[in-house]
Amino acid sequence: MSGKLATRLREGTKQSHSLAENADFIQCFLKGVVEKTSYRQLLGNFYFVYTALEEQLTQHQNHPLLSQLYFPELYRQQSLATDLSYYWGPQWQTAITPSDATQRYVDRINDIAIADPILLVAHSYTRYLGDLSGGQLLKKLAQRGMSLPQGQGIAFYEFDDIQTPKTFKATYRQSLDSLHLDEATITRIVDEANLAFKLNMELFKEVEGNLIQAIGQMIFSHLTRSRRNRQTPWSTELGDPTALQPQD
Numbered sequence: 545m546s547g548k549l550a551t552r553l554r555e556g557t558k559q560s561h562s563l564a565e566n567a568d569f570i571q572c573f574l575k576g577v578v579e580k581t582s583y584r585q586l587l588g589n590f591y592f593v594y595t596a597l598e599e600q601l602t603q604h605q606n607h608p609l610l611s612q613l614y615f616p617e618l619y620r621q622q623s624l625a626t627d628l629s630y631y632w633g634p635q636w637q638t639a640i641t642p643s644d645a646t647q648r649y650v651d652r653i654n655d656i657a658i659a660d661p662i663l664l665v666a667h668s669y670t671r672y673l674g675d676l677s678g679g680q681l682l683k684k685l686a687q688r689g690m691s692l693p694q695g696q697g698i699a700f701y702e703f704d705d706i707q708t709p710k711t712f713k714a715t716y717r718q719s720l721d722s723l724h725l726d727e728a729t730i731t732r733i734v735d736e737a738n739l740a741f742k743l744n745m746e747l748f749k750e751v752e753g754n755l756i757q758a759i760g761q762m763i764f765s766h767l768t769r770s771r772r773n774r775q776t777p778w779s780t781e782l783g784d785p786t787a788l789q790p791q792d
């Protein structure tokens with residue numbers, strides 16, 4: 545198989561993307577069921593993941609290849625801190641601890657940063673392109689689902705230093721494509737991106753417990769039953785996320 549990295553990643557993670565979109569927690573989210581206990585737990589876990597990722601990307605900013613993907617305007621650590629302070633209060637830093645799945649995700653990032661740093665590309669791709677895509681829909685759903693006051697609790701989805709996500713994503717993809725990589729490395733990066741999706745799904749699975757407790761098992765089963773294993777229209781035709789509407 546050949547091709548540039550951006551296309552290889554997109555094609556090579558299509559199935560993982562579809563599975564992630566269909567994760568029960570995400571399905572509830574898409575149906576407007578967003579609940580503060582599980583949501584703030586997820587944000588807390590993300591804080592550890594993004595901190596590890598961003599520390600490693602910064603540490604490798606002069607790496608011959610990773611330097612071409614050094615985009616601190618994507619960084620989420622500060623915006624997560626803002627949201628965490630909103631959801632947990634000023635003592636948020638002592639309130640959050642990494643869950644088991646979070647620790648596995650963090651360990652993986654730190655391990656590859658030592659053993660095979662180019663694989664950090666896969667983690668950057670999986671989270672940031674996701675945040676710039678479906679993330680924009682999730683922002684609206686979070687606002688509505690938790691009845692958030694205007695401008696509060698949604699910093700995670702806001703990229704102040706990026707004017708248009710669409711243009712930025714094109715630049716990011718060009719940077720992926722401009723990396724001179726051999727076939728074996730491309731394959732390893734795509735495999736790592738699939739692992740990154742899996743690690744994300746494990747995070748979602750963990751917070752599901754809190755969500756079920758909050759909304760009740762019966763409602764949860766009802767919300768997740770009908771859509772299981774179905775692809776959403778945008779997973780086959782990755783189009784404009786602003787045009788997305790959750791389906792019944």
Ligand code: HEM
Binds near residue numbers: 678679778783
């Ligand atoms: C709420 C569920 C989700 C929706 C509605 C959604 C929607 C989308 C859309 C519409 C795109 C295409 C953007 C474009 O072509 O510019 C996209 C791309 C992407 N999404 Fe998602 N997504 C969701 C969940 C996720 C999750 C959970 C992850 C990762 C953990 C993720 C990672 C990505 C990545 C990496 C891309 C870039 C694909 C590429 O062009 O290479 N998405 N998503």
